[in-house]
Amino acid sequence: MQGRICQKLDKLQVVWSHGLLPVSVAVRDDLVYVLNAGGEGSVQGFRLHKDRLSPIEGANRSLGLHNGNPPAFMTAPAQVEIDPEGEFVLVSTKAANVMFSYEIGRDGELSRHPVISDAGNTPFGFTFDTEDTLLVTESGSNELSRFELEKNGELDQIGPSVPNGQQAPCWIQRIGDFFFVANAGSSTISSYKVDRDGKLVLVKAVAADTGGGSIDMTTSDGFLYVxxxxxxxxxxxxxxxxxxxxxxxxxxxxxxxxxGIGMEGIAAS
Incomplete structure (x- = not known):
């Protein structure tokens, strides 16, 4: 296993997130969308050009969640992502038990009103497995669910949710044909896959015992970092x-x- 040691990070720019407590970022080509978890919660879009970000007009949307700042952990929105086709920005809300889908306009602006879909018990992390299907962790019921993203941005569940017998599944990462879920409450990693019939199945409830409150994961060169x-x-x-x-x-x-102070995220290049 090879790796590089980075001595330091160079700060290129600091920009206002146009909200309170930015917690998640989604990037596709030159579009960047930031999820702000504090207060009502919001999404703000930016254009990336030559290592500089500029806000996109018409790309700031309130989530209307009415949280404090900082918000309580289980009532704060968790993740923002762009679908593989680049047509929608999706947000998981946790305690509201729904996901928001905003259509992306020609210039990166977002639809004024989102499509709101039921997404199980405390939807937390999510990732796409095909161009129009995604997997969503349900932290409240300790399950993983699969949804189809319709042309209008609505989410329709595919089959039943699949429990893993662990506690507080949060983040999810894909490597090859497998999906790995970090269970923060039990300090374990569970593995899933979608079989040939399109059915979501649990491979191992405990693929790894991390022993220390696994809260985030990332991937690089086929390795999983927890x-x-x-x-x-x-x-x-x-x-x-x-x-x-x-x-x-x-x-x-x-x-x-x-x-309330310590590591809360990880990324790899």
Whole structure:
């Protein structure tokens, strides 16, 4: 397993997110959308040009959630994403139990009103498995669900939700044919796949025991990297052909998440 050590990050620009408490970013080509979780919650679109961001007129939309700032964790919106076709911006809301879909206009502006779809019990993280189907973690019921994204932005559930017997599934990442879910409440990783009949199935309830409050994941070169906030470490796993996970590297001594302060995200290039 090869890697590079980055000595430092160079700050290129600081821009206002046009909201309170930005928590998630979605990027596709030169379009960037930021999810603000504080207060009513909002989405703001930006155009990326030569390493600089500029806000897009008509791309700021309130979610109308009426939270505080900072919001309570389980009432805050969790993730923003752009569908693979680049037609919609989607937002998971957690406690509202719905997902918002905004149509993207020609210049990156967003539809004035979203399509709002029921998305299970506390929809948290999500990822697409095809151009028009996505998988959504249900943190409240400890399940994973699959939805079809219709042409009008509505989400229709495909088959039943699939439980994993773990606690508080949050983030989800895809590697090959497998989908890995971080269960923050039980400090484990579960694995799923969609079979040949299009049915969502649980492969392993516990594909890995991280032992430290796994709250976020990222992928690079076919490896899965898991941030364990409570333990203050990052673990790297090699993914087998059968979807099994083998721990191959670990970085320890990072700041532990205590009293609302600590690591809350991870990314890889």
């Amino acid at each position: 941030q364990n906030a409570a333990a203050g470490n990052v673990q790297g796993y090699e993914v087998g052909k059968d979807g099994s996970l083998e721990l191959v590297t670990e970085v320890t001594g990072l700041p532990k998440f205590e009293n």
